[in-house]
Amino acid sequence: MTSKVELEIFEGPLDLLLHLIKKSEVSITDIPIAPITEQYLATIELMGDLNLDVAGEFLVMAATLIHIKSRMLLPPDESDLEEDEEGDPRAELARRLLEYQRFKEAAEELARRDILRRDVFTRAPEPPEEVETGGFESVSLFDLISALRTVLDRLPKDSVHEVALEKVSVREKMSQLLDRLRQEEKVVFQSVFEGASSRMEVIVTFLAMLELVKMRAIRIWQEEVVGPIVLALAAPLEEVQQKIATEEIEGDGDGA
Amino acid sequence: MEREQLKSVLESLFFASEGPLTPAQLGEILTGVERKEIVSAVEELISEYDAAGRGFRLTEVAGGYQLRTARENAEWVKKLYREKPARMTRATLETLAIIAYRQPITRAEIEAVRGVDVDGVVATLLERRLIRIVARKDIPGRPFLYGTTPEFLELFNLKDLSHLPTLKEMEEMAAPPPPDPEAQPLNREG
């Protein structure tokens, strides 16, 4: 897999931690550090497998979590009390998470306002520099990765070793997915992976999905908070197919 | 000037103006009309538009007043524009929110909150004129301090910064954090 996917909806280690905490239904001020650390590490490992750009900040956070975890195992002593208020090594992390969460919510609040050139328009004859907040309505990359982990866990154990002999390309999977979306209109995330026989094939399919999201060819969202993740076309099919075709001629785009 | 004529002239002015018009600007144009009278006529217009439920509203924004299309018609108005709009990403929104509530703020301070590098986002926001450099911070390296612009207020339909949605209080914590030595002076929500 050479394709490197970078997504805008990818908001850093604090965002990932908040996501994991929310999913585990635990409190920010009382994080069960061992399981959360484990989930965090599993997620960034998977991100690495997917060739997602795992920025240095993610690794720094991983180190922080491991450090906190080791400190939690030690009985609190005097010197610790001086360094960390009330002896809880998680305090500083909790403070950062809470602060980040406040601004995340403030950002969502801003996105709900009547935004100029999205919800309201003036007579100003300026070029329309409209704003859209696609990232909010759709599911986050972390949600997708969590779902992918579930799919991978369900693969029969022995098939994991079966290295994909047939080389399925991301591009082929993109076309297959588009074909299916044309016929079915709406497709449940998990069902896209049905029939995948190897970890490799699952990952290639997932990458194809991410590529299509990146191209804004498909939309991925959850209809209810706990509902299944669904996919649908976000643009006219011909437009998308043309885009896939033109992207093949990499670096040649300026010529025309 | 009679009330009805004043309202008619105000309508023409709001219609023709590219940006929001402040009471001061209106006063300059409407020589001989008292400021008080202008403001009360403007307010009458605002409620008339609201009540009529028609295609535009008069909105208080960025220190002035501006005619804008009614929100419920956005779907159709959008069709007037062919070009696909520039996207506002979560990174952009989060960074803007931090700057808006904590201004003036340095890039390092924004990064401390978001936990990621914000170089690119800050450059984009500057380019879109949603933020500006307001000063340099008096610490080693003298980094730039950023703040929001009138364009930011216009984009989000805000009268002024005091009308930003209230920032939620931090959850009560077992251990209150030590005061951050680099923390902001202008932290409005205390």
Next chain:
Amino acid sequence: MEREQLKSVLESLFFASEGPLTPAQLGEILTGVERKEIVSAVEELISEYDAAGRGFRLTEVAGGYQLRTARENAEWVKKLYREKPARMTRATLETLAIIAYRQPITRAEIEAVRGVDVDGVVATLLERRLIRIVARKDIPGRPFLYGTTPEFLELFNLKDLSHLPTLKEMEEMAAPPPPDPEAQPLNREG
């Protein structure tokens, strides 16, 4: 779509549109609404604005409809623009009239009528997009043929070329004392 909603949406569209909107364009945006219904709603809006005597009017122009400020408020609207609109000179107006009545016409033919060189005037009119090159004449040298533009119709408030005013009327229309069509916000930078 109900009548009141349709009128509201139309208002938003006219308000936000840069140029006049034709019934065809409106029909394209308002999918599912019959052309007949659109036109009758537009006409209702026109008479409502006229009757209300407020700050804007909906005008039939250049084959479409456009919201414009009421001409009786031109005096104040003009004050919004820092630079006074450039007065159209007699040379410009005469040349424009010749092109309007004789289009398509070559520069040599304009010069033959006016008896003077019109190079500069033609360049200005092209720049202001009041005239355009419509073709080349099939004679030696293949000179350009000029004609008027939709902007020309807009500027003089003409429904179409068959409503052309006389040169004298044009002079009145383009002269600075109000009513001054150039003072209207035509979405064109002066």
